[in-house]
Amino acid sequence: MNGAPLLSVKGLGKRFGGFVALENIDLEIRAGDRLGLIGPNGSGKSTLVNCLCGTLHNETGSVVFDGRRLDGMIAHQRTRLGLARSFQLPKPFRTLSLADNIRIPLLYTVNARAGHRLSDAQIGERCAELLGDVGLADKARRLPGDLTQVEMRKLELARAVATQPRLLFADETMAGLSPSEVEEILAVLFRLNEQGITIVLIEHIMRAVMSFSTRLVVLVAGNKIADGAPQEAIRNPEVEKAYLGE
Amino acid sequence: MRVFRFWLIAAVAGIAFTALTRAWIANEYYYFAAYVVLQYIVLSTAWNILGGYTGYTNFGTGAFFALGAYGSVVLHKMGAVPLPVMMLVGGVISGIVGLGTGYLTLRLRGVFFAIATLAMAIVVQTLIVNWDYVGGSRGIYIIRPAEAPISGTYIQYLYTLMMVLAVVSVGIARSIEGSRLGLGFAAIRDDEQAAEAGGVPTLRLKLIATTLSGALMGMAGAPLPYYVTYLDPTSSFSLAYAVNSVAMPVIGGMTSWIGPVIGSILLGTIQQLATVTISSALNLLIVGLLLIAFVIIAPNGIVGLVRSWRRTRTA
Numbered sequence: 001m002n003g004a005p006l007l008s009v010k011g012l013g014k015r016f017g018g019f020v021a022l023e024n025i026d027l028e029i030r031a032g033d034r035l036g037l038i039g040p041n042g043s044g045k046s047t048l049v050n051c052l053c054g055t056l057h058n059e060t061g062s063v064v065f066d067g068r069r070l071d072g073m074i075a076h077q078r079t080r081l082g083l084a085r086s087f088q089l090p091k092p093f094r095t096l097s098l099a100d101n102i103r104i105p106l107l108y109t110v111n112a113r114a115g116h117r118l119s120d121a122q123i124g125e126r127c128a129e130l131l132g133d134v135g136l137a138d139k140a141r142r143l144p145g146d147l148t149q150v151e152m153r154k155l156e157l158a159r160a161v162a163t164q165p166r167l168l169f170a171d172e173t174m175a176g177l178s179p180s181e182v183e184e185i186l187a188v189l190f191r192l193n194e195q196g197i198t199i200v201l202i203e204h205i206m207r208a209v210m211s212f213s214t215r216l217v218v219l220v221a222g223n224k225i226a227d228g229a230p231q232e233a234i235r236n237p238e239v240e241k242a243y244l245g246e
Numbered sequence: 247m248r249v250f251r252f253w254l255i256a257a258v259a260g261i262a263f264t265a266l267t268r269a270w271i272a273n274e275y276y277y278f279a280a281y282v283v284l285q286y287i288v289l290s291t292a293w294n295i296l297g298g299y300t301g302y303t304n305f306g307t308g309a310f311f312a313l314g315a316y317g318s319v320v321l322h323k324m325g326a327v328p329l330p331v332m333m334l335v336g337g338v339i340s341g342i343v344g345l346g347t348g349y350l351t352l353r354l355r356g357v358f359f360a361i362a363t364l365a366m367a368i369v370v371q372t373l374i375v376n377w378d379y380v381g382g383s384r385g386i387y388i389i390r391p392a393e394a395p396i397s398g399t400y401i402q403y404l405y406t407l408m409m410v411l412a413v414v415s416v417g418i419a420r421s422i423e424g425s426r427l428g429l430g431f432a433a434i435r436d437d438e439q440a441a442e443a444g445g446v447p448t449l450r451l452k453l454i455a456t457t458l459s460g461a462l463m464g465m466a467g468a469p470l471p472y473y474v475t476y477l478d479p480t481s482s483f484s485l486a487y488a489v490n491s492v493a494m495p496v497i498g499g500m501t502s503w504i505g506p507v508i509g510s511i512l513l514g515t516i517q518q519l520a521t522v523t524i525s526s527a528l529n530l531l532i533v534g535l536l537l538i539a540f541v542i543i544a545p546n547g548i549v550g551l552v553r554s555w556r557r558t559r560t561a
Binding site for chain 1: 430433440442445447449501
Protein backbone atom coordinates (compact mmCIF):
# COMPACT_ATOMS: atom_id res chain seq x y z
CA MET A 1 0.00 0.00 0.00
CA ASN A 2 2.83 2.36 -0.69
CA GLY A 3 1.52 3.57 -4.06
CA ALA A 4 -0.35 6.79 -4.76
CA PRO A 5 -3.31 7.50 -2.49
CA LEU A 6 -6.78 6.50 -3.70
CA LEU A 7 -8.14 9.98 -3.12
CA SER A 8 -6.09 13.09 -2.80
CA VAL A 9 -7.56 16.50 -2.00
CA LYS A 10 -5.45 19.65 -2.24
CA GLY A 11 -6.41 23.13 -1.09
CA LEU A 12 -10.14 22.53 -1.41
CA GLY A 13 -12.31 25.53 -0.61
CA LYS A 14 -16.05 26.15 -0.76
CA ARG A 15 -18.05 29.21 0.17
CA PHE A 16 -21.75 29.98 0.22
CA GLY A 17 -21.92 33.71 -0.47
CA GLY A 18 -19.86 35.31 2.29
CA PHE A 19 -19.82 32.20 4.44
CA VAL A 20 -16.69 30.10 4.18
CA ALA A 21 -17.82 26.50 4.52
CA LEU A 22 -14.49 24.85 3.77
CA GLU A 23 -11.07 26.41 3.67
CA ASN A 24 -7.94 24.97 2.17
CA ILE A 25 -8.61 21.33 2.98
CA ASP A 26 -5.83 18.84 2.28
CA LEU A 27 -6.65 15.17 2.64
CA GLU A 28 -5.24 11.90 1.45
CA ILE A 29 -7.09 8.62 1.68
CA ARG A 30 -5.32 5.35 0.98
CA ALA A 31 -6.98 2.26 -0.42
CA GLY A 32 -8.36 0.09 2.37
CA ASP A 33 -8.52 2.91 4.94
CA ARG A 34 -11.28 3.19 7.48
CA LEU A 35 -11.39 6.91 8.00
CA GLY A 36 -13.53 8.61 10.61
CA LEU A 37 -14.55 12.18 9.82
CA ILE A 38 -15.87 14.11 12.80
CA GLY A 39 -16.58 17.67 13.74
CA PRO A 40 -19.28 19.75 15.43
CA ASN A 41 -22.52 20.49 13.55
CA GLY A 42 -21.94 22.92 10.71
CA SER A 43 -18.21 22.26 10.56
CA GLY A 44 -18.39 21.29 6.89
CA LYS A 45 -18.36 17.49 6.95
CA SER A 46 -21.33 17.02 4.64
CA THR A 47 -20.22 19.93 2.45
CA LEU A 48 -16.88 18.17 2.00
CA VAL A 49 -18.63 14.96 0.97
CA ASN A 50 -20.88 16.93 -1.38
CA CYS A 51 -17.84 18.56 -3.00
CA LEU A 52 -16.00 15.26 -3.35
CA CYS A 53 -19.02 13.48 -4.83
CA GLY A 54 -19.95 16.27 -7.22
CA THR A 55 -23.25 17.30 -5.62
CA LEU A 56 -21.65 20.69 -4.96
CA HIS A 57 -18.71 22.26 -6.78
CA ASN A 58 -15.72 23.51 -4.89
CA GLU A 59 -14.37 26.91 -5.95
CA THR A 60 -10.74 26.23 -5.20
CA GLY A 61 -8.48 23.24 -4.93
CA SER A 62 -8.38 19.98 -6.76
CA VAL A 63 -9.50 16.43 -6.18
CA VAL A 64 -7.71 13.44 -7.67
CA PHE A 65 -9.29 10.01 -7.44
CA ASP A 66 -7.34 6.98 -8.54
CA GLY A 67 -5.03 9.13 -10.64
CA ARG A 68 -7.86 11.07 -12.35
CA ARG A 69 -8.74 14.70 -11.73
CA LEU A 70 -12.39 15.00 -10.73
CA ASP A 71 -12.69 18.78 -11.00
CA GLY A 72 -15.69 19.77 -13.11
CA MET A 73 -16.93 16.21 -13.31
CA ILE A 74 -20.68 15.69 -12.75
CA ALA A 75 -21.89 13.55 -9.85
CA HIS A 76 -22.97 10.52 -11.90
CA GLN A 77 -19.59 10.37 -13.64
CA ARG A 78 -17.86 10.25 -10.26
CA THR A 79 -20.21 7.51 -9.13
CA ARG A 80 -19.26 5.50 -12.19
CA LEU A 81 -15.57 5.96 -11.37
CA GLY A 82 -16.18 4.33 -8.00
CA LEU A 83 -17.13 7.07 -5.52
CA ALA A 84 -20.33 6.32 -3.66
CA ARG A 85 -22.15 8.08 -0.87
CA SER A 86 -25.15 7.69 1.32
CA PHE A 87 -27.12 10.79 2.17
CA GLN A 88 -27.36 12.19 5.67
CA LEU A 89 -31.14 12.43 5.32
CA PRO A 90 -32.16 9.28 3.46
CA LYS A 91 -33.30 10.03 -0.08
CA PRO A 92 -35.04 6.87 -1.23
CA PHE A 93 -36.89 6.72 -4.56
CA ARG A 94 -40.30 6.92 -2.91
CA THR A 95 -42.45 5.59 -5.70
CA LEU A 96 -40.24 2.59 -6.48
CA SER A 97 -40.03 -0.74 -4.67
CA LEU A 98 -36.89 -1.47 -2.65
CA ALA A 99 -35.72 -3.84 -5.39
CA ASP A 100 -36.11 -1.09 -8.00
CA ASN A 101 -34.29 1.34 -5.69
CA ILE A 102 -31.31 -1.00 -5.88
CA ARG A 103 -31.83 -1.80 -9.56
CA ILE A 104 -31.14 1.82 -10.57
CA PRO A 105 -27.46 1.91 -9.51
CA LEU A 106 -26.98 -1.56 -10.97
CA LEU A 107 -28.39 -0.50 -14.34
CA TYR A 108 -26.88 2.95 -14.47
CA THR A 109 -23.54 2.48 -12.75
CA VAL A 110 -22.43 -1.15 -12.77
CA ASN A 111 -23.73 -1.81 -16.27
CA ALA A 112 -22.50 1.55 -17.54
CA ARG A 113 -18.91 0.63 -16.78
CA ALA A 114 -16.78 -1.08 -19.38
CA GLY A 115 -16.47 -4.82 -19.05
CA HIS A 116 -18.91 -7.35 -17.72
CA ARG A 117 -22.59 -6.48 -18.09
CA LEU A 118 -25.12 -7.99 -15.75
CA SER A 119 -28.07 -9.73 -17.38
CA ASP A 120 -31.62 -9.10 -16.17
CA ALA A 121 -31.54 -12.30 -14.14
CA GLN A 122 -28.19 -11.40 -12.57
CA ILE A 123 -29.50 -7.96 -11.68
CA GLY A 124 -32.47 -9.56 -9.93
CA GLU A 125 -30.17 -11.84 -7.94
CA ARG A 126 -27.84 -8.99 -7.06
CA CYS A 127 -30.80 -6.89 -5.80
CA ALA A 128 -31.89 -9.68 -3.51
CA GLU A 129 -28.31 -10.20 -2.33
CA LEU A 130 -27.72 -6.53 -1.55
CA LEU A 131 -31.03 -6.19 0.28
CA GLY A 132 -30.25 -9.42 2.14
CA ASP A 133 -26.91 -8.01 3.30
CA VAL A 134 -28.73 -5.28 5.21
CA GLY A 135 -31.61 -7.51 6.32
CA LEU A 136 -34.27 -6.13 3.96
CA ALA A 137 -34.64 -9.16 1.67
CA ASP A 138 -38.22 -9.88 2.67
CA LYS A 139 -39.30 -6.32 1.92
CA ALA A 140 -37.96 -6.19 -1.64
CA ARG A 141 -41.38 -5.48 -3.12
CA ARG A 142 -42.44 -2.90 -0.54
CA LEU A 143 -42.21 0.85 -0.98
CA PRO A 144 -39.74 2.93 1.06
CA GLY A 145 -42.72 4.58 2.75
CA ASP A 146 -43.36 1.32 4.62
CA LEU A 147 -39.90 1.29 6.19
CA THR A 148 -38.76 2.44 9.62
CA GLN A 149 -36.01 5.03 10.00
CA VAL A 150 -33.41 2.32 10.61
CA GLU A 151 -34.48 0.35 7.57
CA MET A 152 -34.45 3.53 5.50
CA ARG A 153 -30.82 4.10 6.46
CA LYS A 154 -30.00 0.53 5.59
CA LEU A 155 -31.62 0.96 2.19
CA GLU A 156 -29.59 4.12 1.70
CA LEU A 157 -26.43 2.16 2.45
CA ALA A 158 -27.42 -0.77 0.23
CA ARG A 159 -28.09 1.58 -2.65
CA ALA A 160 -24.65 3.15 -2.30
CA VAL A 161 -22.98 -0.25 -2.07
CA ALA A 162 -24.87 -1.41 -5.18
CA THR A 163 -22.68 0.90 -7.29
CA GLN A 164 -19.71 -1.37 -6.41
CA PRO A 165 -17.70 1.57 -5.14
CA ARG A 166 -14.02 1.68 -4.30
CA LEU A 167 -14.56 4.53 -1.88
CA LEU A 168 -17.74 4.88 0.17
CA PHE A 169 -18.81 7.92 2.16
CA ALA A 170 -21.25 6.89 4.87
CA ASP A 171 -22.81 10.19 5.94
CA GLU A 172 -24.35 9.77 9.39
CA THR A 173 -25.81 6.39 8.64
CA MET A 174 -26.26 5.75 12.36
CA ALA A 175 -27.90 8.95 13.58
CA GLY A 176 -30.83 8.20 15.84
CA LEU A 177 -30.23 4.46 16.02
CA SER A 178 -30.18 2.37 19.17
CA PRO A 179 -26.85 0.86 20.33
CA SER A 180 -27.72 -2.57 18.93
CA GLU A 181 -28.71 -1.05 15.60
CA VAL A 182 -25.43 0.87 15.54
CA GLU A 183 -23.63 -2.45 15.98
CA GLU A 184 -25.59 -3.89 13.06
CA ILE A 185 -24.58 -1.09 10.71
CA LEU A 186 -20.99 -1.22 11.95
CA ALA A 187 -20.86 -4.92 11.17
CA VAL A 188 -22.05 -4.19 7.63
CA LEU A 189 -19.39 -1.49 7.22
CA PHE A 190 -16.62 -3.74 8.57
CA ARG A 191 -17.67 -6.45 6.15
CA LEU A 192 -17.62 -4.01 3.22
CA ASN A 193 -14.16 -2.84 4.23
CA GLU A 194 -12.93 -6.42 4.30
CA GLN A 195 -14.25 -6.80 0.77
CA GLY A 196 -11.86 -4.04 -0.24
CA ILE A 197 -14.01 -0.92 -0.09
CA THR A 198 -12.34 2.11 1.42
CA ILE A 199 -14.75 3.76 3.83
CA VAL A 200 -15.12 7.27 5.16
CA LEU A 201 -17.45 7.30 8.16
CA ILE A 202 -19.02 10.60 9.10
CA GLU A 203 -20.57 10.23 12.47
CA HIS A 204 -21.42 11.85 15.77
CA ILE A 205 -21.57 8.63 17.76
CA MET A 206 -18.02 8.61 19.12
CA ARG A 207 -18.10 5.02 20.31
CA ALA A 208 -18.84 3.87 16.75
CA VAL A 209 -16.26 6.16 15.19
CA MET A 210 -13.53 5.14 17.64
CA SER A 211 -14.11 1.42 17.21
CA PHE A 212 -14.36 1.64 13.44
CA SER A 213 -11.69 4.09 12.35
CA THR A 214 -8.04 3.41 11.73
CA ARG A 215 -7.58 7.12 11.25
CA LEU A 216 -9.48 10.19 12.36
CA VAL A 217 -9.90 13.56 10.68
CA VAL A 218 -11.45 16.44 12.59
CA LEU A 219 -13.09 19.42 10.92
CA VAL A 220 -13.96 22.59 12.79
CA ALA A 221 -15.51 25.61 11.12
CA GLY A 222 -14.38 24.53 7.69
CA ASN A 223 -10.78 23.83 8.69
CA LYS A 224 -9.04 20.54 9.22
CA ILE A 225 -7.54 20.70 12.69
CA ALA A 226 -6.45 17.13 13.27
CA ASP A 227 -5.58 14.11 11.17
CA GLY A 228 -4.06 10.95 12.58
CA ALA A 229 -4.49 7.95 14.82
CA PRO A 230 -7.92 8.17 16.52
CA GLN A 231 -6.70 8.17 20.13
CA GLU A 232 -4.14 10.88 19.41
CA ALA A 233 -6.52 12.99 17.37
CA ILE A 234 -9.14 13.28 20.08
CA ARG A 235 -6.50 14.25 22.66
CA ASN A 236 -5.38 17.08 20.43
CA PRO A 237 -5.93 20.28 22.50
CA GLU A 238 -7.63 22.05 19.58
CA VAL A 239 -10.11 19.21 19.20
CA GLU A 240 -10.86 19.26 22.92
CA LYS A 241 -11.39 23.01 22.72
CA ALA A 242 -13.79 22.67 19.78
CA TYR A 243 -15.90 20.04 21.50
CA LEU A 244 -15.69 21.02 25.17
CA GLY A 245 -14.88 24.69 25.07
CA GLU A 246 -12.07 26.24 27.06
CA MET B 247 -41.25 -9.68 -25.06
CA ARG B 248 -44.12 -8.21 -23.05
CA VAL B 249 -43.52 -4.87 -24.66
CA PHE B 250 -43.61 -6.45 -28.10
CA ARG B 251 -46.90 -8.13 -27.23
CA PHE B 252 -48.28 -4.81 -26.07
CA TRP B 253 -47.39 -3.17 -29.39
CA LEU B 254 -49.06 -6.01 -31.24
CA ILE B 255 -52.25 -5.84 -29.19
CA ALA B 256 -52.36 -2.04 -29.40
CA ALA B 257 -51.91 -2.13 -33.18
CA VAL B 258 -54.59 -4.78 -33.63
CA ALA B 259 -56.98 -2.90 -31.34
CA GLY B 260 -56.34 0.34 -33.22
CA ILE B 261 -56.92 -1.25 -36.62
CA ALA B 262 -60.01 -3.13 -35.45
CA PHE B 263 -61.54 -0.03 -33.85
CA THR B 264 -60.86 2.08 -36.93
CA ALA B 265 -62.26 -0.56 -39.26
CA LEU B 266 -65.40 -1.09 -37.18
CA THR B 267 -66.18 2.60 -36.79
CA ARG B 268 -65.62 3.20 -40.47
CA ALA B 269 -67.81 0.29 -41.43
CA TRP B 270 -70.72 1.22 -39.20
CA ILE B 271 -70.63 4.95 -38.64
CA ALA B 272 -71.42 7.25 -41.51
CA ASN B 273 -72.26 10.46 -39.66
CA GLU B 274 -69.22 12.69 -40.05
CA TYR B 275 -69.77 14.42 -36.73
CA TYR B 276 -68.61 11.35 -34.84
CA TYR B 277 -65.30 11.42 -36.65
CA PHE B 278 -64.82 15.07 -35.77
CA ALA B 279 -65.51 14.28 -32.13
CA ALA B 280 -63.39 11.13 -32.04
CA TYR B 281 -60.48 12.96 -33.67
CA VAL B 282 -60.39 15.39 -30.74
CA VAL B 283 -60.46 12.59 -28.19
CA LEU B 284 -57.62 10.77 -29.99
CA GLN B 285 -55.66 14.00 -30.24
CA TYR B 286 -55.95 14.36 -26.47
CA ILE B 287 -54.76 10.79 -25.98
CA VAL B 288 -51.60 11.76 -27.86
CA LEU B 289 -51.18 15.09 -26.05
CA SER B 290 -51.77 13.76 -22.56
CA THR B 291 -49.59 10.68 -23.16
CA ALA B 292 -46.82 12.96 -24.44
CA TRP B 293 -47.28 15.30 -21.48
CA ASN B 294 -47.14 12.37 -19.10
CA ILE B 295 -43.72 11.20 -20.37
CA LEU B 296 -42.26 14.42 -19.00
CA GLY B 297 -44.82 15.28 -16.31
CA GLY B 298 -45.79 11.90 -14.92
CA TYR B 299 -42.73 9.74 -15.49
CA THR B 300 -40.01 12.37 -15.02
CA GLY B 301 -41.85 14.75 -12.70
CA TYR B 302 -41.52 17.99 -14.65
CA THR B 303 -44.77 19.91 -15.11
CA ASN B 304 -45.02 21.39 -18.58
CA PHE B 305 -47.56 24.17 -19.17
CA GLY B 306 -46.38 24.77 -22.72
CA THR B 307 -48.33 22.00 -24.46
CA GLY B 308 -50.10 24.63 -26.58
CA ALA B 309 -46.80 25.85 -28.02
CA PHE B 310 -45.49 22.41 -29.01
CA PHE B 311 -48.89 21.57 -30.47
CA ALA B 312 -49.24 24.82 -32.39
CA LEU B 313 -45.70 24.60 -33.75
CA GLY B 314 -46.63 21.29 -35.35
CA ALA B 315 -49.73 22.93 -36.82
CA TYR B 316 -47.82 25.94 -38.16
CA GLY B 317 -45.15 23.65 -39.57
CA SER B 318 -47.91 22.11 -41.67
CA VAL B 319 -49.12 25.55 -42.73
CA VAL B 320 -45.67 26.40 -44.06
CA LEU B 321 -45.40 23.08 -45.89
CA HIS B 322 -48.94 23.51 -47.25
CA LYS B 323 -48.04 26.90 -48.73
CA MET B 324 -44.84 25.51 -50.20
CA GLY B 325 -46.56 22.79 -52.16
CA ALA B 326 -48.10 19.37 -52.16
CA VAL B 327 -46.66 17.51 -49.18
CA PRO B 328 -48.46 14.39 -47.91
CA LEU B 329 -49.94 14.80 -44.43
CA PRO B 330 -47.91 11.96 -42.83
CA VAL B 331 -44.73 13.79 -43.91
CA MET B 332 -46.12 16.99 -42.37
CA MET B 333 -46.64 15.10 -39.13
CA LEU B 334 -43.04 13.92 -39.15
CA VAL B 335 -41.82 17.46 -39.83
CA GLY B 336 -44.06 18.80 -37.04
CA GLY B 337 -42.54 16.18 -34.76
CA VAL B 338 -39.01 17.22 -35.68
CA ILE B 339 -39.73 20.95 -35.15
CA SER B 340 -41.38 20.48 -31.77
CA GLY B 341 -38.79 17.90 -30.78
CA ILE B 342 -36.00 20.39 -31.42
CA VAL B 343 -37.89 23.09 -29.51
CA GLY B 344 -38.39 20.57 -26.71
CA LEU B 345 -34.67 19.86 -26.64
CA GLY B 346 -33.85 23.57 -26.58
CA THR B 347 -36.43 24.34 -23.92
CA GLY B 348 -35.12 21.45 -21.89
CA TYR B 349 -31.55 22.58 -22.17
CA LEU B 350 -32.39 26.14 -21.15
CA THR B 351 -34.81 25.39 -18.34
CA LEU B 352 -34.00 22.07 -16.77
CA ARG B 353 -31.85 23.60 -14.11
CA LEU B 354 -35.14 24.96 -12.86
CA ARG B 355 -37.29 22.68 -10.78
CA GLY B 356 -40.88 22.34 -9.72
CA VAL B 357 -43.03 25.39 -10.15
CA PHE B 358 -40.17 27.40 -11.70
CA PHE B 359 -39.93 24.95 -14.57
CA ALA B 360 -43.70 25.17 -15.05
CA ILE B 361 -43.55 28.97 -15.21
CA ALA B 362 -40.68 28.83 -17.71
CA THR B 363 -42.65 26.55 -20.05
CA LEU B 364 -45.64 28.88 -19.81
CA ALA B 365 -43.35 31.79 -20.70
CA MET B 366 -41.90 29.80 -23.60
CA ALA B 367 -45.42 29.29 -24.96
CA ILE B 368 -46.05 33.03 -24.88
CA VAL B 369 -42.76 33.77 -26.64
CA VAL B 370 -43.52 31.28 -29.42
CA GLN B 371 -47.05 32.64 -29.81
CA THR B 372 -45.70 36.18 -30.12
CA LEU B 373 -43.33 35.04 -32.86
CA ILE B 374 -46.17 33.40 -34.80
CA VAL B 375 -48.47 36.43 -34.36
CA ASN B 376 -45.80 38.56 -36.00
CA TRP B 377 -45.02 36.19 -38.83
CA ASP B 378 -47.04 37.28 -41.85
CA TYR B 379 -46.21 34.30 -44.04
CA VAL B 380 -48.36 32.03 -41.85
CA GLY B 381 -51.14 34.58 -41.49
CA GLY B 382 -49.92 36.49 -38.43
CA SER B 383 -52.63 37.47 -35.99
CA ARG B 384 -55.29 37.34 -38.74
CA GLY B 385 -54.93 33.63 -39.05
CA ILE B 386 -54.93 31.64 -42.24
CA TYR B 387 -57.44 29.61 -44.25
CA ILE B 388 -56.36 26.15 -45.31
CA ILE B 389 -58.46 24.45 -47.99
CA ARG B 390 -58.98 20.85 -47.04
CA PRO B 391 -58.31 18.57 -50.04
CA ALA B 392 -61.54 17.24 -51.50
CA GLU B 393 -60.19 13.73 -51.86
CA ALA B 394 -58.49 11.68 -49.19
CA PRO B 395 -55.46 9.58 -50.19
CA ILE B 396 -57.22 6.51 -48.82
CA SER B 397 -60.86 5.51 -49.27
CA GLY B 398 -63.46 7.51 -47.35
CA THR B 399 -63.84 11.20 -46.63
CA TYR B 400 -60.99 13.48 -45.62
CA ILE B 401 -62.14 13.66 -42.03
CA GLN B 402 -62.10 9.87 -41.87
CA TYR B 403 -58.53 10.05 -43.14
CA LEU B 404 -57.59 12.52 -40.40
CA TYR B 405 -59.27 10.29 -37.85
CA THR B 406 -57.31 7.26 -39.10
CA LEU B 407 -53.99 9.12 -38.97
CA MET B 408 -54.68 10.32 -35.44
CA MET B 409 -55.56 6.77 -34.44
CA VAL B 410 -52.18 5.59 -35.74
CA LEU B 411 -50.40 8.35 -33.82
CA ALA B 412 -52.34 7.54 -30.66
CA VAL B 413 -51.36 3.87 -30.88
CA VAL B 414 -47.72 4.83 -31.47
CA SER B 415 -47.69 7.29 -28.55
CA VAL B 416 -49.26 4.87 -26.11
CA GLY B 417 -46.89 2.15 -27.36
CA ILE B 418 -43.89 4.40 -26.71
CA ALA B 419 -45.16 5.27 -23.23
CA ARG B 420 -45.70 1.60 -22.43
CA SER B 421 -42.23 0.70 -23.72
CA ILE B 422 -40.63 3.33 -21.48
CA GLU B 423 -42.45 2.04 -18.43
CA GLY B 424 -40.39 -0.57 -16.65
CA SER B 425 -37.47 -0.12 -19.03
CA ARG B 426 -34.06 1.15 -17.99
CA LEU B 427 -35.09 4.58 -19.31
CA GLY B 428 -38.35 4.49 -17.35
CA LEU B 429 -36.58 3.62 -14.11
CA GLY B 430 -34.15 6.47 -14.73
CA PHE B 431 -37.08 8.87 -15.27
CA ALA B 432 -38.69 7.66 -12.05
CA ALA B 433 -35.44 8.17 -10.16
CA ILE B 434 -35.30 11.77 -11.39
CA ARG B 435 -38.91 12.32 -10.37
CA ASP B 436 -38.32 10.98 -6.87
CA ASP B 437 -34.96 12.56 -6.09
CA GLU B 438 -32.51 14.06 -8.51
CA GLN B 439 -29.51 14.12 -6.19
CA ALA B 440 -30.00 10.50 -5.27
CA ALA B 441 -30.43 9.66 -8.95
CA GLU B 442 -27.07 11.26 -9.77
CA ALA B 443 -25.48 9.46 -6.84
CA GLY B 444 -26.81 6.23 -8.33
CA GLY B 445 -25.13 7.01 -11.65
CA VAL B 446 -28.18 8.29 -13.53
CA PRO B 447 -27.17 10.96 -16.08
CA THR B 448 -30.07 13.21 -15.10
CA LEU B 449 -29.52 16.01 -17.61
CA ARG B 450 -29.34 13.65 -20.58
CA LEU B 451 -32.45 11.75 -19.48
CA LYS B 452 -34.40 14.95 -18.94
CA LEU B 453 -33.46 16.08 -22.45
CA ILE B 454 -34.67 12.77 -23.85
CA ALA B 455 -37.98 13.30 -22.02
CA THR B 456 -38.50 16.90 -23.20
CA THR B 457 -37.57 16.02 -26.79
CA LEU B 458 -39.79 12.97 -26.98
CA SER B 459 -42.69 14.71 -25.27
CA GLY B 460 -42.38 17.79 -27.49
CA ALA B 461 -42.08 15.74 -30.68
CA LEU B 462 -45.27 13.78 -30.01
CA MET B 463 -47.15 17.00 -29.25
CA GLY B 464 -45.90 18.51 -32.51
CA MET B 465 -47.03 15.45 -34.43
CA ALA B 466 -50.48 15.74 -32.84
CA GLY B 467 -50.67 19.37 -33.97
CA ALA B 468 -49.63 18.81 -37.57
CA PRO B 469 -53.05 17.75 -38.96
CA LEU B 470 -54.84 20.57 -37.10
CA PRO B 471 -54.92 23.05 -40.03
CA TYR B 472 -56.81 20.48 -42.13
CA TYR B 473 -59.14 19.71 -39.26
CA VAL B 474 -60.16 23.30 -38.46
CA THR B 475 -59.47 24.74 -41.97
CA TYR B 476 -58.89 28.12 -40.34
CA LEU B 477 -55.86 28.42 -38.09
CA ASP B 478 -55.17 31.44 -35.90
CA PRO B 479 -52.72 31.94 -33.03
CA THR B 480 -55.35 32.54 -30.34
CA SER B 481 -57.11 29.24 -30.81
CA SER B 482 -54.10 27.11 -31.75
CA PHE B 483 -52.07 28.27 -28.75
CA SER B 484 -55.15 28.01 -26.54
CA LEU B 485 -54.47 27.44 -22.87
CA ALA B 486 -57.12 24.72 -23.07
CA TYR B 487 -54.54 22.38 -24.61
CA ALA B 488 -52.16 22.94 -21.72
CA VAL B 489 -54.88 22.62 -19.09
CA ASN B 490 -56.38 19.50 -20.65
CA SER B 491 -53.07 17.74 -21.15
CA VAL B 492 -52.28 18.31 -17.47
CA ALA B 493 -55.76 17.46 -16.21
CA MET B 494 -56.22 14.24 -18.19
CA PRO B 495 -53.17 12.40 -16.77
CA VAL B 496 -53.92 13.75 -13.28
CA ILE B 497 -57.47 12.42 -13.45
CA GLY B 498 -56.50 9.14 -15.09
CA GLY B 499 -53.32 8.53 -13.11
CA MET B 500 -49.78 9.61 -13.91
CA THR B 501 -47.71 6.53 -13.09
CA SER B 502 -49.01 4.30 -15.86
CA TRP B 503 -49.59 4.55 -19.62
CA ILE B 504 -53.28 3.74 -19.13
CA GLY B 505 -53.89 6.81 -16.92
CA PRO B 506 -53.67 9.44 -19.66
CA VAL B 507 -55.70 7.20 -21.98
CA ILE B 508 -58.52 6.85 -19.45
CA GLY B 509 -58.36 10.56 -18.60
CA SER B 510 -58.48 11.60 -22.25
CA ILE B 511 -61.37 9.34 -23.16
CA LEU B 512 -63.33 10.40 -20.09
CA LEU B 513 -62.67 14.14 -20.17
CA GLY B 514 -62.55 14.35 -23.96
CA THR B 515 -65.92 12.64 -24.33
CA ILE B 516 -67.55 14.72 -21.59
CA GLN B 517 -66.28 17.87 -23.28
CA GLN B 518 -67.58 16.78 -26.67
CA LEU B 519 -70.97 15.98 -25.14
CA ALA B 520 -71.09 19.29 -23.31
CA THR B 521 -70.17 21.13 -26.50
CA VAL B 522 -73.16 19.78 -28.42
CA THR B 523 -75.69 19.64 -25.58
CA ILE B 524 -74.92 22.71 -23.48
CA SER B 525 -72.08 24.96 -24.61
CA SER B 526 -68.39 24.69 -25.41
CA ALA B 527 -67.81 27.51 -22.92
CA LEU B 528 -68.55 24.95 -20.23
CA ASN B 529 -65.58 22.74 -21.09
CA LEU B 530 -62.92 24.33 -18.95
CA LEU B 531 -65.33 24.61 -16.04
CA ILE B 532 -65.90 20.85 -16.22
CA VAL B 533 -62.15 20.24 -16.29
CA GLY B 534 -61.63 22.53 -13.32
CA LEU B 535 -64.34 20.89 -11.22
CA LEU B 536 -63.16 17.37 -12.04
CA LEU B 537 -59.57 18.34 -11.31
CA ILE B 538 -60.48 19.69 -7.87
CA ALA B 539 -62.60 16.63 -7.14
CA PHE B 540 -59.81 14.25 -8.10
CA VAL B 541 -57.06 16.07 -6.27
CA ILE B 542 -59.18 15.81 -3.12
CA ILE B 543 -60.68 12.34 -3.51
CA ALA B 544 -58.17 10.44 -5.64
CA PRO B 545 -54.81 12.24 -5.84
CA ASN B 546 -53.34 9.27 -7.75
CA GLY B 547 -56.10 9.34 -10.33
CA ILE B 548 -58.41 6.58 -11.40
CA VAL B 549 -55.50 4.15 -11.77
CA GLY B 550 -54.42 4.85 -8.18
CA LEU B 551 -57.99 4.43 -6.99
CA VAL B 552 -58.33 1.03 -8.66
CA ARG B 553 -54.93 -0.10 -7.36
CA SER B 554 -55.64 0.77 -3.74
CA TRP B 555 -59.06 -0.86 -4.02
CA ARG B 556 -57.42 -4.04 -5.32
CA ARG B 557 -54.81 -3.96 -2.58
CA THR B 558 -57.40 -3.71 0.18
CA ARG B 559 -59.38 -6.53 -1.41
CA THR B 560 -56.44 -8.92 -1.57
CA ALA B 561 -55.10 -7.92 1.83
